Amino acid sequence: MADIKKRSGCPVSSSLDIWGDKWSLLIIRDLMYAKQCTYGDFLKSEEKIATNILASRLETLEATGIITRLEHPDSKAKVLYKLTQKGIDMLPILMEIYFWGEKYFVLSDQHKAFLKDVKKDKEGFIKRTNEKLKKAI
Amino acid sequence: MADIKKRSGCPVSSSLDIWGDKWSLLIIRDLMYAKQCTYGDFLKSEEKIATNILASRLETLEATGIITRLEHPDSKAKVLYKLTQKGIDMLPILMEIYFWGEKYFVLSDQHKAFLKDVKKDKEGFIKRTNEKLKKAI
DNA sequence: ATTTGCACTTGCAAAACGCAAGTGCAAGAT
DNA sequence: ATCTTGCACTTGCGTTTTGCAAGTGCAAAT
Numbered sequence: 001m002a003d004i005k006k007r008s009g010c011p012v013s014s015s016l017d018i019w020g021d022k023w024s025l026l027i028i029r030d031l032m033y034a035k036q037c038t039y040g041d042f043l044k045s046e047e048k049i050a051t052n053i054l055a056s057r058l059e060t061l062e063a064t065g066i067i068t069r070l071e072h073p074d075s076k077a078k079v080l081y082k083l084t085q086k087g088i089d090m091l092p093i094l095m096e097i098y099f100w101g102e103k104y105f106v107l108s109d110q111h112k113a114f115l116k117d118v119k120k121d122k123e124g125f126i127k128r129t130n131e132k133l134k135k136a137i
Numbered sequence: 138m139a140d141i142k143k144r145s146g147c148p149v150s151s152s153l154d155i156w157g158d159k160w161s162l163l164i165i166r167d168l169m170y171a172k173q174c175t176y177g178d179f180l181k182s183e184e185k186i187a188t189n190i191l192a193s194r195l196e197t198l199e200a201t202g203i204i205t206r207l208e209h210p211d212s213k214a215k216v217l218y219k220l221t222q223k224g225i226d227m228l229p230i231l232m233e234i235y236f237w238g239e240k241y242f243v244l245s246d247q248h249k250a251f252l253k254d255v256k257k258d259k260e261g262f263i264k265r266t267n268e269k270l271k272k273a274i
Numbered sequence: 275a276t277t278t279g280c281a282c283t284t285g286c287a288a289a290a291c292g293c294a295a296g297t298g299c300a301a302g303a304t
Numbered sequence: 305a306t307c308t309t310g311c312a313c314t315t316g317c318g319t320t321t322t323g324c325a326a327g328t329g330c331a332a333a334t
C-alpha cells in the first residue's frame with residue numbers, strides 16, 4: 001500500500017483515485033456526524049462494512065491525509081479516528097450528495113428533517129460544522 | 138443487471154450504490170463538458186477506461202435514469218449518450234469535487250483557468266450549465 | 275491468573291476489473 | 305454487388321478486490 005496512482009491530471013479523477021468506491025465516503029460521513037469514531041463505531045453503521053475492508057479504507061484515508069488515528073484517552077486498546085482539515089473540506093461534497101439523494105430517493109423522516117434543517121442555511125450549516133469539526137482536530 | 142440493492146436508507150449510501158466507483162463520475166464529467174458523447178468519445182478520455190467496464194457503467198447509468206441513449210442523427214451505427222435531468226442534477230456534486238481537488242492536487246493551467254472562471258460565480262455557472270445541458274435533452 | 279473487549283489479520287470463495295482479441299452491423303469505397 | 309472500414313459493443317481469461325467467517329494479539333477488567 002501507500003502509493004495511489006493517478007489515472008490523469010483531472011482533479012475529479014485524482015479524487016476518485018483516493019475515495020472513489022462504495023465505502024470511503026460512508027466512513028467520512030460517519031466522522032462528520034460523530035467527530036470521532038473508534039473502529040467498532042464504524043462497524044456499527046447500518047451498511048455493515050466488512051472488517052478487512054474497513055481496515056484497508058482507514059489505511060488509505062490515513063495515508064492520503066484525510067483522517068488521523070490517535071490514542072483514546074481512556075485506553076490504549078482503543079483507537080480514535082478523526083477527520084483532518086483535508087477531510088473536513090469534503091463536507092460540501094457530502095452535502096451535495098445528500099441533496100441529490102434527497103431529490104431522487106425516498107428518505108426516512110430523520111433524514112428529511114436533517115436536510116430540511118440544513119437547507120434553511122446551507123452555507124451557514126457548512127461553516128458551523130466546519131468549525132465544530134475543526135475544534136476536534 | 139437491473140436491480141441495484143440499497144445497503145441502507147441513507148441517501149449517501151444509496152447514491153454510492155449507483156455511482157460509487159472509480160469510473161461513473163468520469164462518464165458524467167465527460168457529459169457535462171460535451172453535452173453528448175458517443176461510446177468512442179468516452180474511450181478517448183485521458184483515463185483510458187476499458188471497453189467492457191464502459192459498457193457496464195453506461196448500462197447501470199441508463200438503468201438508473203442518469204443518462205439516456207439515443208440515435209445519432211448521422212448514422213444508425215452511432216449511439217449518442219446524454220444526461221437526463223437526474224444526471225444534470227449531479228453537477229453540484231461534481232463541482233464540489235473539482236473544488237476539493239483544486240485545493241489538494243496540483244492542477245494543469247487548463248483546469249486552473251476553468252476553476253478560476255467557475256468560482257467567479259459558482260451559482261451562476263451551475264445555473265448556466267444546467268440550462269445549457271437541459272437544452273440538449 | 276483468566277476472561278473480556280477492542281482492533282485488527284488471515285483464509286478462501288465469489289465477484290469485479292483490466293487487457294486483448296473478437297463479433298456484428300451499418301455505411302462508405304471500389 | 306462486394307469489400308473494407310468504423311463503431312459499439314462482447315467474450316475470454318488472468319489478476320485483483322470484495323465479502324464473509326474465523327482467528328490473533330494486546331490491554332484492561334474480574
